[in-house]
Amino acid sequence: MQVYLPIAEMSVNAFLLMGIGFGVGWLSGLFGVGGGFLLTPSLLLLGVPAPVAVASGANQVLGASVSGLIAQWRRGNVDWVMGIVLVVGGLIGSAIGTQFFAWLRTLGLVDAVVAIFYIVVLGSLGSLMVMESVRAILRRRASVPRRLHQHFWMHGLPLKLRFRKSRLFISVIPPALVGVVIGLLSAVMGVGGGFMLVPAMIYLIGMPTSVVIGTSLFQIVCVTAGVTVLASVQMGSVDIVLTLLLLIGGVVGAQFGAALGGRLRGEETRFLLGLLVLAVALLLGWGLVEAPDRLFSLSFDK
Amino acid sequence: MRRLLLALMLFWALPVAAQTPPGEPRVVLPLDPPLAAARPAAAPESPLIAHLSQASAEISTTFSGSSIFVFGTSAVPLGLDGGDIVVVVRGPTDAVTVRRKVRVLGMWFNGPSTRFENVPGFYGVAGTMPAWHVLPEDLRRRYGIGLDALEFQRSGASSGNFREALEELHREQQLWLEDSAPVRVEGNRLFYVRLPLPATVPAGRYGVEVMLVRNQQVIAHQELAFAVERVGTAATIADVSRERPLLYGVMCVLLAAVAGWLGSVLFRRG
Amino acid sequence: MPENEARRNRVFLVVVDDSPERAVALQYACLRVKHSGGHVALLRVLEPAGQTEWAGIGALMAEERRAEAEQLMNGLAAQVNEITGGLPIILIREGDAREELLKLLGEDPRMSILVLAAASGGSGPGPLISALTGRHANRLKVPMTIVPPGMTPEDLQRVT
Numbered sequence: 001m002q003v004y005l006p007i008a009e010m011s012v013n014a015f016l017l018m019g020i021g022f023g024v025g026w027l028s029g030l031f032g033v034g035g036g037f038l039l040t041p042s043l044l045l046l047g048v049p050a051p052v053a054v055a056s057g058a059n060q061v062l063g064a065s066v067s068g069l070i071a072q073w074r075r076g077n078v079d080w081v082m083g084i085v086l087v088v089g090g091l092i093g094s095a096i097g098t099q100f101f102a103w104l105r106t107l108g109l110v111d112a113v114v115a116i117f118y119i120v121v122l123g124s125l126g127s128l129m130v131m132e133s134v135r136a137i138l139r140r141r142a143s144v145p146r147r148l149h150q151h152f153w154m155h156g157l158p159l160k161l162r163f164r165k166s167r168l169f170i171s172v173i174p175p176a177l178v179g180v181v182i183g184l185l186s187a188v189m190g191v192g193g194g195f196m197l198v199p200a201m202i203y204l205i206g207m208p209t210s211v212v213i214g215t216s217l218f219q220i221v222c223v224t225a226g227v228t229v230l231a232s233v234q235m236g237s238v239d240i241v242l243t244l245l246l247l248i249g250g251v252v253g254a255q256f257g258a259a260l261g262g263r264l265r266g267e268e269t270r271f272l273l274g275l276l277v278l279a280v281a282l283l284l285g286w287g288l289v290e291a292p293d294r295l296f297s298l299s300f301d302k
Numbered sequence: 303m304r305r306l307l308l309a310l311m312l313f314w315a316l317p318v319a320a321q322t323p324p325g326e327p328r329v330v331l332p333l334d335p336p337l338a339a340a341r342p343a344a345a346p347e348s349p350l351i352a353h354l355s356q357a358s359a360e361i362s363t364t365f366s367g368s369s370i371f372v373f374g375t376s377a378v379p380l381g382l383d384g385g386d387i388v389v390v391v392r393g394p395t396d397a398v399t400v401r402r403k404v405r406v407l408g409m410w411f412n413g414p415s416t417r418f419e420n421v422p423g424f425y426g427v428a429g430t431m432p433a434w435h436v437l438p439e440d441l442r443r444r445y446g447i448g449l450d451a452l453e454f455q456r457s458g459a460s461s462g463n464f465r466e467a468l469e470e471l472h473r474e475q476q477l478w479l480e481d482s483a484p485v486r487v488e489g490n491r492l493f494y495v496r497l498p499l500p501a502t503v504p505a506g507r508y509g510v511e512v513m514l515v516r517n518q519q520v521i522a523h524q525e526l527a528f529a530v531e532r533v534g535t536a537a538t539i540a541d542v543s544r545e546r547p548l549l550y551g552v553m554c555v556l557l558a559a560v561a562g563w564l565g566s567v568l569f570r571r572g
Numbered sequence: 573m574p575e576n577e578a579r580r581n582r583v584f585l586v587v588v589d590d591s592p593e594r595a596v597a598l599q600y601a602c603l604r605v606k607h608s609g610g611h612v613a614l615l616r617v618l619e620p621a622g623q624t625e626w627a628g629i630g631a632l633m634a635e636e637r638r639a640e641a642e643q644l645m646n647g648l649a650a651q652v653n654e655i656t657g658g659l660p661i662i663l664i665r666e667g668d669a670r671e672e673l674l675k676l677l678g679e680d681p682r683m684s685i686l687v688l689a690a691a692s693g694g695s696g697p698g699p700l701i702s703a704l705t706g707r708h709a710n711r712l713k714v715p716m717t718i719v720p721p722g723m724t725p726e727d728l729q730r731v732t
Contacts, residue, residue, distance in 0.1 A: 006536035007543060009502075033625045059554050063562030070563065075619065076590075108401045108412035125625070132627055195625040202629060209633040210640070213624070225555045232551030236543050240554050241536070244561055251565030270627055288409040296467035297412065299399045 007239035008052040014245055016046075021249025025064065028250075029257020031273060032213075034220065036061040036191035037125065039246065041118055041280045045287075050111045051101065052239050055231035057190030059243040062224035064250050065192060069221050072214030079165035079211045083218040085172045086197075089179020090186070090223035097187025098230040105235065108299060115284045117189050122281035125195055129274030133267045166207045166215075175205050179219065187227050192220035349377035350522035352512035357527065359499060362534035367501045370426075370528055372485075373494035376514050378521070380487045385516040386429060386436040387485045387493045390447055391528070393424030393477075394506030400464045400471075414459035418468060421454055423504030425472070426479040426497045429515075430487055436515045447513075449473075449480045476500040505532045582610040582684035583661065585714075587617075587673060588648060591698060593689035593721075596728075598648065600719045601687045602655040603732035612652050613661035613683065615676060616641050617669040638664070670703050677713045685715055692721030 003014045020042045028035035040057035044050060072078055104110045157171035178200045182193040197216045201207045207215070232238045352374030359368040370391060378385035398421040404413030427433055433447045442451045449469055456464075472478035477500065485495040508528040513520045532540065543550045584601035588594055601612050618637050624630055645662045652660040661682075665672045677683050688704075690697035697705075697718070704712055719728075 004536045006539040011501075031625065059558050062555060063558030063565075066559045066562040067566035108399070108415060112409070112411045129625065136627055198624050198629060199626060202632070209629070209636045212633075221559075225559075228555050228558070229548070229551035232543065232554060233547045236547055236550075238543070238551060238554045240539060240550075240557060243554065243558055247558060247561045247565060251562060252569050255566070255569045267627060290410075292403050292410050294471075295403050296464070296471060297401050297403070298468070298471050299401065300396055 003241060003245070005048075005052075005239050005242050007056075007237060008048050008242060010047065012046065012048075017242065017245040018249035020046075021060070021246035022253035022256075023249075024246075025250035025253025026257040026260075027253075027273065028064065029254035030260060031257075031270065033273075034061055034192040034194040035064065035250070036193075037118075037122060037189070037195065038277070038280060040114075040190040041122070041284055043242075044111075044115065044118075045280075045283060048242070049237075050114045051105060051231070051235050051237035052242070054101070054114060054188065054190035055228065055235070055237040056239045056242045056246070058186060058192075058224045058227040058231070059238055059240070060246045060250065061190070061192040062221055062228060063243065063247045064254065065217050065221050065224070067251075069214070069217040072217055075214070077211050077214035078218050079163055079207070079215045080218070081161065082163045082166050082168075082175060082205075082207065082211075083215045083222075085161070085175045086179040086182075086215070086219040087222040089176035090183035090219055091226045092176075093180035093183025093185075094187040094223055094227045094230060095183075096180075097184040098227070098234050100184075101188060101231075102234050108297070112288060114188065115288055117185075119281050119285045119288075121185070121189065122277050122284070126274050126277035126281060129277060130271060133271035133274060136267045137271065163207075165211055166205075168206060170205070175201075178204060179223075182219065183223050183226070186220075186223050187230070190227070192224060194220060347377075348522050348524065350512065350514040350524055351375050352524045352526060354510060354526050354528055358529040358531055360531050360533045361501070361503070361505060361537065362532075368499045370497045370499060370508070370510065371494065372497070372510060372512060372526070373492070374512060374524075375491050376493065376522075377491075378514060378516055379490040380430060380493060381490055384490065385514050385521070386431050387487075387495075388427070388429040388433050388436065388447060388513045388515055389485060389495055389497070390511045390513075391424065391426040391497055392422045392509045392511070393530070394504050394508070395420040395422050396504070397421065398468065399458075400468050402459075402462055402464070402467070414462060416456050416458040416460070416462075416464040418454040418456050418465075421468070422452075422478075423506075424477050424499065424508065425449070425452065426482070428479070428481060428483055428485050428495045428497060430485045430493065432481050436518065437520075438518050441518075441520070449478055475502055477503065499530070503530055505530045505537075576609075580609045581682070583613050583682045584610060585613045585615060585677070585683045585686050587669070587686075587688065587700060588614050588644070589617075589669065589700075591691065593691055593698065593719075596689035596719050596721075596723065597687045598651070599655075599725065600689070600717070600728055600732065602652055603728055604687075605656045605658070607732050610684070611658060611661060612656060613663060614645055614648055614652075615663045615665065615673060616645060617672045618664065618666045620666055670700060670708065673700070674708065674711050674713075683714055685717055686712070687717050687719065689719040690721050697721075 001014045002011045004011050020039070024035040024039045024042070027033060027038065036057055039060060040053050043053035043057060048056075069078070101110065104113050157173050159172045160169060161172050162169050178197070182197050185191060185193045185196070194216050197219060198212055201212045201216060202209060228238055352372060355371035355373065359370070372389050376385055376387065380387060397417060397419050399415050399417045401412040401415040403410045427448055429436065433442060437447060442448055443453075446452050469478060476498065479497065483495060483497070485493050487493050506529070508530060510526040510528050512524045512526065514522040584604055586594065586598050586601050598612075604610065605612055618641055641664050645664065649660050649662060652658070663676065665676065677686065688698070688701050690701055696702050701718060704716060
């Protein structure tokens with residue numbers, strides 16, 4: 001069934017889009033990953049223009065994260081104060097990212113730069129996942145990385161605030177900076193950024209793991225909402241038809257993935273996920289290196 | 303356009319006989335005298351009457367292309383040794399940037415670019431004979447009849463085949479057509495042509511210009527208006543996104559949130 | 573006497589959740605043990621740890637939750653010891669609270685009485701009591717005592 005995507009201005013098979021959504025949702029249910037970092041590249045490989053793929057990807061991540069946030073909120077696992085600091089940083093970062101994106105568009109470099117961002121991020125993410133799981137398979141159990149005792153350098157910073165739920169009394173500068181970086185990534189790549197946010201919250205900010213997932217979901221929902229609105233205002237690049245088709249597949253896939261999670265989880269499947277991430281990075285890299293079919297391209301001022 | 307009309311009017315002022323080379327049969331223009339006398343003398347009858355089968359085409363989500371059908375009659379016999387018909391369709395114009403890829407560190411990036419102003423999103427020319435065959439070069443250039451006669455104000459990189467690429471890419475998508483289908487003639491007087499519109503044509507006002515050409519001169523000319531409209535849900539979505547981007551963005555946030563939440567409630571397993 | 577021995581071996585199971593009622597249930601169970609013998613068992617059910625891209629972080633999460641639960645249980649065990657003079661049985665499980673509770677009652681024959689305290693709010697006595705007195709009542713393997721809301725320590729002393 002072909003549908004016409006009004007903003008991407010192309011016809012695609014609706015079942016193909018729902019299938020992509022399902023696959024990514026399934027993985028996210030299985031591993032608890034956000035999935036945005038696989039979704040946007042899939043759209044790019046499908047030929048969706050990069051601005052539309054990124055903005056609609058961010059919009060999809062928002063939809064896919066809402067129910068998780070509600071569940072975490074009910075269990076009281078959200079540190080709202082920390083969340084607000086992260087969100088303020090995230091919105092600043094996504095505003096900068098959107099400007100950067102719009103500037104790239106005037107140069108005609110959006111596709112290439114988005115691809116490079118993905119190659120770097122997916123390349124590192126995939127390698128780390130593969131290495132981590134290989135090490136764990138050899139040792140037969142996941143190693144528990146120790147918290148670094150990093151608090152000494154944060155004690156010197158001003159603007160200290162008490163984060164009751166995280167049992168922290170620290171400066172707002174480190175979490176705000178973490179938020180800025182994640183917001184930037186979110187605007188340029190159309191991801192939630194949980195794969196970087198969660199480790200940063202634990203190892204850089206020093207939050208207890210019990211509130212990390214809920215608080216990161218709060219940041220992801222708010223920042224992807226910000227990216228959606230900014231991209232819409234600045235570039236008109238959010239395709240709601242695309243988003244909703246991906247979401248339909250995504251929520252169903254996530255339930256199947258979560259149901260399977262208990263049995264399939266483990267280092268071997270995580271190893272395969274790492275390989276998949278690396279494969280996507282390689283495909284995008286090939287797209288940049290391969291001699292183009294056409295030397296020339298047209299772009300219309302909108 | 304105004305200049306063209308002026309030229310045509312000047313042309314009309316000259317006696318027809320003077321335009322006809324000696325030895326050729328004189329063509330009686332435009333109609334039988336009794337009928338012509340019944341009409342106001344101030345508006346001479348045109349030897350050309352052209353029409354469109356429909357004044358608009360609609361683009362919807364399931365749009366798979368449409369066409370413009372132009373037909374009409376000529377008082378001058380058409381065909382060999384007679385008149386010729388040339389039809390030019392021009393779509394709405396927009397600025398277009400052409401970019402050329404260059405290789406940097408083994409990767410291909412968009413490099414130099416040229417911006418062309420007022421580029422028609424659709425351009426089609428058709429004739430009983432190719433336009434370059436029946437019209438002198440300078441006239442064709444002046445009125446932009448034929449793809450090679452289209453000239454644009456440009457800025458940016460000047461070297462490189464940007465103008466050629468602009469034409470090539472538009473032709474590939476069938477947005478620019480030259481003599482893709484000839485204008486057909488029935489009984490020396492009736493002519494018709496169907497110009498295909500691909501699914502990617504821009505929406506807006508189109509101008510259809512029909513010319514009757516004889517002896518390297520345009521002896522009659524008619525302008526017809528055509529509109530391509532976007533209809534259906536997809537068009538509405540695109541319009542809202544363009545005209546109310548903030549509202550649209552907020553709607554996208556709410557829709558995605560509700561869909562995500564509802565979906566997880568509906569499809570919850572176990 | 574066998575009757576006395578059975579009395580000494582009976583176990584009052586208290587579910588340690590994060591509600592304010594757990595203190596009332598615990599108090600009741602301790603006083604019953606103190607006045608008429610038996611043991612207290614404490615059950616803590618952890619939600620399954622959240623998943624992330626990183627296996628290491630998943631493991632760290634599981635470890636921190638376990639450590640947190642153990643700390644909480646040690647504190648409660650000290651309270652139990654203070655009142656009853658004996659140490660409680662400490663049980664930590666992972667999963668859904670209701671399912672794990674029912675599974676434990678089915679598996680562990682030592683459990684004799686389940687002690688729950690009802691919430692005083694308008695939104696019902698609490699999810700566990702609602703489930704075990706309603707839809708899942710037939711799956712319960714031992715008698716259940718429900719401590720009503722609003723009982724003062726003196727009331728508890730009196731009824732135990």
